[in-house]
Structure formats: structure tokens, C-alpha cells
Amino acid sequence: MDDVVVDWKVQLYTLLAALPRDRVVSYGGLAKQLDGVNARMVARAMSSLPAGSALPWHRVIRSDGHLADHDGAVEQRARLLADGIMLQGNRVPRRYFL
Template sequence: MSPELKAQIYTIVARVPEGRVTSYGRIAAMTEGATARMVGSAMRQLPSGHGLPWHRVINASGKLADHAGAVEQQRLLKAEGVNLEGKSRVPTSFFWP
């Protein structure tokens, strides 16, 4: 993935409003050629101390991925007022844009 495409992805992630989420695919559609998988890859490559709201990026079905940061992601989303259905699903009403 080119540095320019990765920068586009990170710019879009930075724009996701507090209390909202978006999907890998929606971010990809806003770029010039990224796929949802590429967005996921870019998110996994975030450097430490990046400050981006990574926790606001989820899969298209609204389900939080089962990964090492899942507990922290749930905590951050709840702190922003995102109500989860069950333990790991975000209602579509919280999706941006």
C-alpha cells in the first residue's frame, strides 16, 4: 500500500465523530483505491502514540472484531455513548456517514 493511500485512510479515520462508528468498507469507499482489507491492514500498522480514534472503525455488520484490543475498544465506545447490543454489536444508528 502506498504511503499516500495510507495517509488518506488515516485522514478519514481522524474525521469519524465522537460517539459514532464507521466500517472498513466505508472508509475504503472514501479513498482513491483502498479495499476494506487494506483499511484493516493500515489500522493494524498504526504506530504507538498515534492518537487516531481506531476504536471507531468496525466491520460492516456492526460486530466488534475479537482482537487483543477488543476490551479497550468496547470501553472507549461506551465512554463515548455508543450503546452496544449484547457484548459486541453496534446498532446501525451509530454509523457514520
């Protein structure tokens, strides 16, 4: 049954890879597109990604637009700015949401 677990993670990474460069998505937003997955599971999947992952994990933020407070937060902020996403303090304006 481990295959089922692996499956939704693969779908998660696929959705992430297909995300437009100038758009962000919330943990819950991704979870809604994956059957039987909630925001907390998406968050856990993100935290388990390798540091040098090629996936755009930095475009996954909280539903209220704030960046999550974690070890990679500083890098996440820098990557978002590099993608042309103008942050307002520690928040991403709603217009950037998918």
C-alpha cells in the same frame, strides 16, 4: 512509488480523525472513500497502528456492526462506551453508523 502507498494511508488517518465522536464507520466504508483501497487493506492499516495511537481506531468496526476480534477488542469496547456509544452485546446498532 511508495509515495502512493503512503498517500492513501494519510487520507485514511485524516478521515478517521475527522470522524464525529458519536459515530462509527466500517472498514469497507472507509475503503470506499479511498481510491484503489479495499476493506482488507484498511484492516491491515489498523492492525499496524501503534498501541497508544491518538487516532480513534476504535470507531472502525465490521460492516455488520460487530466488533472485530483482535488483541485490542477489549479496549475498543471500553473506548466506544466512553464515547457514549451504547453497545448491544458485541454489536454497534446501525444508527451509530456514519
